Amino acid sequence: MSESKKSALLIGVSEYGEGLNALSAPPMDVVAMKQVLGNSDLGGFSSANIKVLINPDLAEMRENIEDLFTRSSKQDLVLLYFSGHGITDDNNRLYLTSRNTSKIRYRSRSVPASFIQNLSDDTHAKRQVIILDCCYSGAFAEGWQRKGNAKVELERELGKEGRVVLTSSSSTQVSFQQEDAELSLYTQYLIEGIEVGAADEDQDGIVTVRELHNYAKKKVQAVKPNMKPDIIVANDEGYDIFLSKVKIDAESKFRTLVENYINHELGEIHSHRSQEILDKHARVLGLAVGHSQAIIASVLEPTRRRLKNLERYRQEYEAEVQKHYPLSEATLTEMKDWQQEILGLADGDVAKIQNEVNSAKESQIAKPKQDLELRRAKAEHQHQAIEQQEEQLKRERPETEAQFQQKEPELEQQMALEQQKQTMSGLEENGQDDLSSERFRGKYLAKLRDLLVAKDWKAADQETAERMKEVMGETLDEKIIRRFPCRDLLNIDRLWMKYSGGKFGFTVQHAIWESCNKDWNKFGTTVNWRDPNSWPKTLSWYIESKYTFSNKAVKGHLPTMRAFFVFGFAIKLQSVGECELEFAALMSRVKDCSK
Known part of the structure; x- marks a missing residue:
């Protein structure tokens, strides 16, 4: 042979x-x-x-x-x-x-x-x-x-x-x-x-x-x-x-192990417990921290690329729906071709996005009608209340028709004052500052306002992150931020805008984000969150000590992404540079809430 x-x-x-x-x-x-x-x-x-x-x-x-x-x-x-x-x-x-x-x-x-x-x-x-x-x-x-x-x-x-x-x-x-x-x-x-x-x-x-x-x-x-x-x-x-x-070496063994502790749907490690397990095995195998994290990132990379494509599709579909709804057959065909030939996304993935965006648009269309019906119902309720009080006064203190007519303007004024009181329940006595929250009572944002007045930017940044996480009751990510209450988001933004003289705030960051054509690296460089000349690029995003918590900071530098990423200890994200999906979702929410 x-x-x-x-x-x-x-x-x-x-x-x-x-x-x-x-x-x-x-x-x-x-x-x-x-x-x-x-x-x-x-x-x-x-x-x-x-x-x-x-x-x-x-x-x-x-x-x-x-x-x-x-x-x-x-x-x-x-x-x-x-x-x-x-x-x-x-x-x-x-x-x-x-x-x-x-x-x-x-x-x-x-x-x-x-x-x-x-x-x-x-x-x-x-x-x-x-x-x-x-x-x-x-x-x-x-x-x-x-x-x-x-x-x-x-x-x-x-x-x-x-x-x-x-x-x-x-x-x-x-x-x-x-x-x-x-x-x-x-x-x-x-x-x-x-x-x-x-x-x-x-x-x-x-x-x-x-x-x-x-x-x-x-x-x-x-x-x-x-x-x-x-x-x-x-x-x-x-x-x-x-x-x-x-x-079969330490790297291949660790890569195989990583597959057991990641969520391929979300592009992240299952939990902080999984991260601790992987850290231990990396040490046993003699892998440096940077090396082990690079292996984890390479395993997660395909899913993260898919999530970016899903976010691209959502942004494009939302833009088309805002221009004309329902979409024409020509637009739907074009979107499907783009989905399949450029993004490579499955029909099931985009169907979920389409349903969410369509539902939001239909709610937006229906809202004026609902508001009108609500005002009519409230007016009817007030009218019935006045009639009931009239009948009660007649029963308790019989008076002449002339005497009762003298009291009628007083009753109407009382009802108007009550309605005004309900309308102004979210406003505070300190001028134009609205310190309320959709989910918490009282002056929920009073501490944030005081820190901003004192120009304590670092503490104000920390307070912003804590209040945002408390409102949602959990760590924020790109899905949760899309449900963030508009009232809370806009009140936080107005306080930052007012007491920084228009230098800091989500609205400022949104304008810069749009001017950068939603390019994450370009945005990070513009607001001084990253060093464009650093190598490798994965290390170009600044850590907390590099941030400028003073009036010398560039426009849009604050607030930071602290609500999504805890400096020095990240459960879901390895660095601020990996917050792109979360930041894009935040900017989308700011835009929606500002309409």
Whole structure:
């Protein structure tokens, strides 16, 4: 028996003919894939057996694919990787594009999936892995014939036999090129699964095709739930082909542990108890605090990206609803296309947002009518009260009609005074300061006002955070802040605005937020919450000692995000820089309450 070998052909196409957009990721996808496959501690492919093609023409692409499959023996493992545009025809047949491919001549200038399928059927290699990171890649399954496999004694080295195709999308979906990353989304998590060992589900030091697919699919859908990576096999074999070794070290062990203590829906650690457990294990494994926190952040990163996309959708949908409601069919279609093709969000996720925004808009429309009905009911109640008092006076002290008519203006004046007293119940005797709360009685904000009058900005900032948390009865986050009582929020804002001379307050911050086009980093720099020149960027957000609690602070510097983040001890957030979702929700609430 000849010695087995692993051979790989890696193709990345970024340049195309007329009608097809250029892509930035494929060349870098190929380079990254070569690095992990060619690493002797990971993929174990010999560099001599890895062929890289970047922007090949059609002939070069077909010849090299043919060589990969025809020059292999049955104990070999062959791997074909493609990153670029995928195109399907009206019969759902898939074509892999070359640099010659144009929109109207894709059949004659692309490699049809059937060409690869036929080579796969005829090759001697019993272990075949095809990875397609392209649009409509799930259509590869069309026309792929099953082929029987004879077992050979190589399972210990290469895993079980079979043919398997990993695809980044279904037969009807586009794939995603990320705007803020070098690699395409699917390839990023294929690489990560091998490189950091995260795909090794059973911690046996080996990543099988099944394990890599499971990991990449989970991570991709955490970012873009609407994207559906798939795995295609012939004869139900190929799942357990050994694709790579992994390093089982302190980092990989800790990363596996982190998965047990995080909430993938909310993008956060379950609780402070979970954080303490993870901190202990990090110390036992010898990981520095910064290193362990970086691992946690990388595990949470896909979910946090998805939450950002959800917030983007909410903001866009709210803006459209404010302009015209109900939305036209054209707008709804455009929003759906944007949701699926750009944000990659599932219909269920956006349906919840749509219901919340629509309900709020309908309540806003209904409010004037409700207010009118309330005023009518109150007037009717007052009229009945006057009539009842008239009847009571007649019974208790019979008087002449003339005498009673003299008392009638007095009764009406008494009722008017009572109504005025009810209307002014929330105002204080100290001028224009409203110190009341929707949920607490008395001068609830009196201490905050006194601290602001004394220009004790730091204490006032602390008092603001305490009162906001007390009003809601819990630690604030982006969901809770959307329910924050408008009365309390506006009263706090007015006090800050008044006693800072218009320098500090939520209204000031909202104006700056809008002027920064809701760019979190730009806003943080403008209000002096971060140092734009700091490296790495994750450490650019200032800690409490760097804040300016004096009149020298720049406009909008106060109040801080203390209500969401406790300096020195964060349960949910690692730094002020991670408060973007919470701050965006606060600004949205300020805008809604100010209408």
